[in-house]
Amino acid sequence: DQGPPGSSETPQEVVDQLIRRSMEAKTHAYCPYSNFRVGAALLTHDDKVFKGCNVENACYNLGVCAERNAIAKAVSEGYRSFRAIAIASDLNDQFIYPCGGCRQFMREFGPSWEVYPTKSDGSHVKMDVSQLLPMSFGPEDLHQHATQ
Amino acid sequence: DQGPPGSSETPQEVVDQLIRRSMEAKTHAYCPYSNFRVGAALLTHDDKVFKGCNVENACYNLGVCAERNAIAKAVSEGYRSFRAIAIASDLNDQFIYPCGGCRQFMREFGPSWEVYPTKSDGSHVKMDVSQLLPMSFGPEDLHQHATQ
Amino acid sequence: DQGPPGSSETPQEVVDQLIRRSMEAKTHAYCPYSNFRVGAALLTHDDKVFKGCNVENACYNLGVCAERNAIAKAVSEGYRSFRAIAIASDLNDQFIYPCGGCRQFMREFGPSWEVYPTKSDGSHVKMDVSQLLPMSFGPEDLHQHATQ
Amino acid sequence: DQGPPGSSETPQEVVDQLIRRSMEAKTHAYCPYSNFRVGAALLTHDDKVFKGCNVENACYNLGVCAERNAIAKAVSEGYRSFRAIAIASDLNDQFIYPCGGCRQFMREFGPSWEVYPTKSDGSHVKMDVSQLLPMSFGPEDLHQHATQ
Ligand SMILES: [Zn+2]
Ligand SMILES: [Zn+2]
Ligand SMILES: [Zn+2]
Ligand SMILES: [Zn+2]
Structure with a gap:
């Protein structure tokens, strides 16, 4: 039994594999x-991996980020409980952090799962959703509104 | 040889199957x-099907439509040449047409592939992307801008 | 008394002035x-003009188009009844048509008001929202869903 | 001379006024x-105030948040240097924090200006953009990419 999402540390070899998938x-x-390629690999609580990339549009504002792509894909297959996401780009000297929109999209599925921004050489930092989006609001807060 | 995307009619049994998948x-x-469920099933030119659903967010504006989900998913697997998309909702008395954002997202991958809005009983209409988004701009038009 | 939005033709001099504002x-x-500049000028039913431009973002997907900017601005000042919108870009040889997302955003405030895509020399075509977004759904259709 | 944006504290009376405007x-x-009303009031570095509200769409994903509305409006009038933004909703018991998309939209115009989430009684907390969106990327980072 693995308990609820985020309850246990993801092993380093699993993280490394996830980064390769991203x-x-x-x-x-x-x-x-x-010309800015981004990839994301999402690990569900039951160890399935979903890979997403950015999909741009001639109307820039309508594109989809890699992270949102991976999460929407997982949801479309019936998965909503996530353990970790790794994010890859071609940046050599900077970790690729998710945009604010993707942080909110992650937050929808819980505040406390792992996010691994990487550099092109595979080096990474470990964060969680709530560190990237402090003082967030999520599904619970809208319920509060509805019952006020 | 099937020729370029959209060059031949999709057989009715394939369309019916695609609608069931949506x-x-x-x-x-x-x-x-x-509480408005939407599903989409996208048929690639080489007969692979990708299924998407809407994925909403507590910040409404950041959600992803079913159609964009299906297309982004296909792109994330290396497919960019599409033949048809079917769209399903729970509406009994109305066909579910794609929003303008999704029409533009479809347009990115060509103006002349098939779109099948349906009612909940599976009845459908056949359209193509350019009928749903006349006078559109796409990737080619931005190139024109760049070289002006 | 001017009647409901769209009930009378906008005079050519007013259109020309709106294009200059865009x-x-x-x-x-x-x-x-x-580096693709876009401007929009929105005319309300009571003859107020709101000007919008595109506002891009380092996360491309989070930017705002000129047309949506102008409409959101008008709404923020209490206006929701629109007569016409003109759209300008730096394209010399092509009319600048709105993206699908903006067509849907226009549609929210009625299907039958005027849209004027222009070229950089001010030449223009006249269309209306429903021509640009045929078979659309709007606020009424969601109500239908809710009461089904 | 007021110095660069964010260089000096905004006086409390100005903040209180900004909250009333939101x-x-x-x-x-x-x-x-x-049915979740949101308002925002944006203070530019040269003391102009722009007010925005949320503008929803029948396609939920295409709506515009209050904060993005206020900022896009200011940009459309030629302002890009911001000192503070106040955000108001009808929540009595919770401060209304911006969504991740709006945090990224704010970030485009600098990491260190003030954000004032409020409750319906006008009570507020003071934050800055970088606290709400730590480890962010902005315009500078894409330049870095381009020159790599
Ligand atoms: Zn993103
Ligand atoms: Zn859509
Ligand atoms: Zn647009
Ligand atoms: Zn927002």
Whole structure:
């Protein structure tokens, strides 16, 4: 029994594997406008991995980020309980952190799961959703509104 | 040889099957705010099907539609050449047409592939992307801008 | 008495003036990523004009189009009844048509008001929202869902 | 001379006034789907105030938040240097924090300006953009990418 999401540390070898999957995901990026490839690999609580890439649009504002792509894909297959997400780009000297929109999209599925921004050499930092989006609101807060 | 995307009519039995897949997709919708379930099933030119559902967010504006989900998912697996998409909802008396954002997202991958809005009983209409988004701009038009 | 929105033709001099305002609006565009400036000028039913420009973001997907900017601005000042919108860009040889997302955003405030895509020399075409977004759904359709 | 944005503390009376303006802004909210009214008031470095409200859409995902509305409005009038933003909702017992998308939209115009989430009675907390969006990326980081 693994308990609720986030209740136990993800083993380093699993994290390393997830990072490799995020790099694979990046190869499918459709980004003719930015030429900025991003990949994401999402690990569900029951150890399934979903890979997403950024998908841009001629109307820039309508594109989809890699992280949101991976999460929406998982949801479309019936998964809503997530353990970790790794994010890859071609940046050599900077970790690729998720945009604010993706942080909120992650938050929808809980505040306390793991996020692994990486550099192109695979080095990474470990964070969790609530560190990236402090003082957030989520599904619970809208319920509070509805019952006020 | 099937020729370029959209060059031949999709057989009715394939369309019917695609519509059934869009209804299956709908069952995974995450829509606690609207309670409006939508599913989409996307057929690639080489006969692979990708299913998407709507994934809402406590910040309404950050959600992902079913159609965009299905397309982004296909792109994340390396597919960019599409033949048809079917869209399902729980509306009994109305066909579920894609929103303008999804029409633009479809348009990115060509103006002339098939769209099948349906009612909950599976009845459908056949349209193509350019009928739903006339006078559109796409990737080619931005290139024109860049070289002006 | 002017009747309901869209009930009478907008005089050509008013349209020409609106187009000039959309060109002015363009000068404030914040578009360091695309370098594609867009301006919009929105005419309310009681003859007030709101000017919008595109506002891009380092996360491309989170930017705001000129048309949505102008409409949101009008709503923020208490206006929801629109007669016409003009759209300007730096394209010399093409009319600048709104993206699908903006067409849907326009549609929220009625299907039958005027849209004027222009070229950089001020030449224009006249369309209405429903021509740009046929078979659309709007606020009424969600009500239908709610009462089904 | 006021120095660069954020270089000096905003006086309490100015903050209180800004909060009142955010409450006024809320009255124009167009939110037939969520019934969750939000207002924002944005103070530029040269003491101009822009008010925004949320503007929802039948396609939920295409709506505009109050904060993004206020900022896009200011940009459309030629302002890009911001000192503070106040945010108001009808929540009595919770401060209304910005969504992740709006945090990223704020970040585009600098990491260190003030954000004032409020409760319906006008009580507030003081934060800055970087506290709400730690480890963010902005315009500078994309430049870094381009020159790599
Ligand atoms: Zn993102
Ligand atoms: Zn859509
Ligand atoms: Zn647009
Ligand atoms: Zn927001």
